[in-house]
Amino acid sequence: MNTPSPASAARLPVLVMGCGAIGRMHIERIVRHPDVTLAGIADPADASRALAAELGAPWSADPLELLDRGHARAVIVATPNHTHTDLGVACIERGLPVLVEKPVADTVADAARLCEAAEAAGVPLMVGHQRRHNPILRQARALIAQGALGQPVSATAMATWLKPDSYFEAAWRRTLGGGPVLINMIHDIDLLRFLLGEVVSVQAQTSNRVRGFEVEDTATAMLRFENGALATLVVSDAAVAPWNWDLAAGEADHYAQQDVDSIFLTGTEGSLTVPRLQLFRYQGARGWHEPLSQARTPLHRLDPYAEQLRHLRAVAEGREKPVCSGRDGLRTLQTTLAVHEAARTGAAVTLSPA
Ligand SMILES: NC(=O)c1ccc[n+]([C@@H]2O[C@H](COP(=O)([O-])OP(=O)(O)OC[C@H]3O[C@@H](n4cnc5c(N)ncnc54)[C@H](O)[C@@H]3O)[C@@H](O)[C@H]2O)c1
Structure with a gap:
């Protein structure tokens, strides 16, 4: 504590x-x-x-x-x-x-x-995008800001796992808006915005093929960032898989933690996995035939919900500025809603400047 x-x-x-x-x-x-x-x-x-x-x-x-x-x-x-x-x-x-x-x-x-x-x-x-209070993500952000990746090139974020049938007993979880895009992918979008900056355009597809509910059970999205980096995101709550932040980062006790990564970031100087923070770089000659070195940054674990409460008090007392402001929440929401719009229309959605 x-x-x-x-x-x-x-x-x-x-x-x-x-x-x-x-x-x-x-x-x-x-x-x-x-x-x-x-x-x-x-x-x-x-x-x-x-x-x-x-x-x-x-x-x-x-x-x-x-x-x-x-x-x-x-x-x-x-x-x-x-x-x-x-x-x-x-x-x-x-x-x-x-x-x-x-x-x-x-x-x-x-x-x-x-x-x-x-x-x-x-x-x-x-x-309450609590991941921003997780020291693992803060470390990833610091590494990127220090230039560990060089110029960011791409990101891949996975959120794939199986929600039990009982989860869908609540009717709103079977209808539009109650699905994994707005419940789960929104967290990965906020996380990527926290690491890479603003998103300028979104393309996407959704599917309800597995569960057959009105709401999607699976979605993919492609994002373009203001800094030129491209990202692919996949979410599915109908797949047996460990690759998602909740199981990988072990933020809450009710998830059985897995020793895996769910986010993969690349840049012109190196690449980084999250949450295990493995950094891959060349030490000498560069090029795909050369060996890549691999370093693992020590992880500092801290309950992000508890840290968010400490921060709430510090903000209320005027000692800190919000780590995730209303405007951050708005931009993350806007980007996430663009995933639905892009999937519905089949066209790319351009986001106005933040
Ligand atoms: N940060 C996260 O990771 C995270 C995780 C889960 C849920 N959420 C968000 O938290 C919110 C709640 O989700 P949940 O899963 O706890 O939902 P829930 O359905 O389990 O709980 C909602 C509660 O709000 C109560 N309620 C409804 N209208 C109310 C009102 N006007 N005034 C007071 N209480 C009212 C209901 O009785 C219910 O107990 C949602 O916005 C959800 O997206 C965030």
């Missing part, structure tokens, strides 16, 4: 809206974290009321009612996507820094409305 932040002894009271799968992960960490404390849980579900009682935390079915009790100094919004904007704006109107789960909203217009509200009020808005 982290050591407490230096600014003040008191823990920052954080209210959690939405106590489902990810809301509970945040709550589990908040109650053990030296920087924050649980200011309350807002969720209409009975199970959330029971959890609040067990933890001795204030509870309400109505997020606004709980907000107005005035216990919170920051908020995590972990409710379904279509509720993020209105709940986020309500926090901002009350001057409360807010961490909104990804995707920041379900449309670009709503995401822009949320960003504009935060900017007008001068209240920090963060988006």
Whole structure:
């Protein structure tokens, strides 16, 4: 567990809206974290009321009612996507820094409305792309910034694994928008933006051939970055495979970790795998007949969700700027929605400058 932040002894009271799968992960960490404390849980579900009682935390079915009790100094919004904007704006109107789960909203217009509200009020808005808080990814970013790859040339990102049949009992996961592009590929898109910069165009294909639901079970996308690098991404939740960030990086205990990589980056001077951080370079003569040296950077593991809580407090106290701002979340959403549009139309989607 982290050591407490230096600014003040008191823990920052954080209210959690939405106590489902990810809301509970945040709550589990908040109650053990030296920087924050649980200011309350807002969720209409009975199970959330029971959890609040067990933890001795204030509870309400109505997020606004709980907000107005005035216990919170920051908020995590972990409710379904279509509720993020209105709940986020309500926090901002009350001057409360807010961490909104990804995707920041379900449309670009709503995401822009949320960003504009935060900017007008001068209240920090963060988006829960927690991988940016993983030291492995930060190390990869530092290596690229130091020139380990030279000029970035290409990236390949895989997110292939099997979701169990029970996952699809919730009807929204079988319909458009509830599939692996917006749930999973969005994380790889944000990760690649974090490493390589802005995306300028997107081509894509989707398929529902395996499960036959309305929503895709498999998708491929090709991205062009502003720096000229090209990337291919593949996502499938219907394939028996270990190649995805969740299993490879071991961010959460409920995934059985695999000793594999899921991201492969190349450049004019070297190439790097993630998350194992294997760096391949020439030591002498260059060319495909010459031996490549292989170095493995030591990994520093840290729970990114716990680090995200430390960061939330630091941002709320004005000591740090958001690592993933509302605008970052908006751009990642825009790029991810372009995958659906490109797949639907068969044409490349050009993204306007950030
Ligand atoms: N960062 C990540 O890796 C990650 C992982 C999973 C989910 N998420 C995101 O978190 C959000 C929630 O996903 P989930 O899987 O936890 O969903 P979930 O369905 O498991 O939980 C959502 C909870 O929100 C509650 N809720 C619904 N409307 C509400 C409202 N108006 N006010 C308060 N509570 C309300 C529901 O009762 C439910 O308990 C989504 O935006 C999802 O994309 C992010």
